[in-house]
Amino acid sequence: MAVRNVREDGDEILRKKSRVVEVIDDRIRELLDDMVETMHKYNGVGLSAVQVGILKRVVVIDLYDDRGPIKLVNPIIVKTKGEQEVEEGCLSFPNQYAKLVRPAEVVAEALNENGEKIKIKAKGLLAQAICHELDHLDGILFIDHMLPGTLEYVEPRKED
Ligand code: NI
Secondary structure (H helix, E strand, O other): OOOOOOOOOOOOHHHHOEOOOOOOHHHHHHHHHHHHHHHOOOOOOOEEHHHHOOOOOOEEEEEEEEOEEEEEEEEEEEEEEEEEEEEEOOOEEEEEEEEEEOOOOOEEEEEEEOEEEEEEEHHHEEOOOOOOHHHOOOOOOOOOOOOOOEEEOOOOOEEE
């Protein structure tokens, strides 16, 4: 496993559409593992492959709960319900946060790292993370949805 370089705001790859994964092989599994390691290094709750420079429909999410890291290949949202106003950031926008409205609940379908079909029913933070990461696969960023005037820069904590 290896930590990969995270692309940041201004990198035009973040606006590109990612391609469907045709075959889930060891390369894809290695990508998923590297993405989990990269997400953990930066304390993120989600990461999409485009953020490490790979235009494939591959996403990882981790809410640091009992469920552990979730690995999704070719994910789609098949149902949404309700709304929630949330605060959100992105590893490609270090130290920046904005408020936006996301669906309160989503149902998503995807393939796992073994190519098996999975279905996730999510609400709250998990629903938010799924929406955020799936947007990345179509070149959509959280700032595209933000409520006007809510983007904030938060000074990083100094570690001594
Ligand atoms: Ni993001």
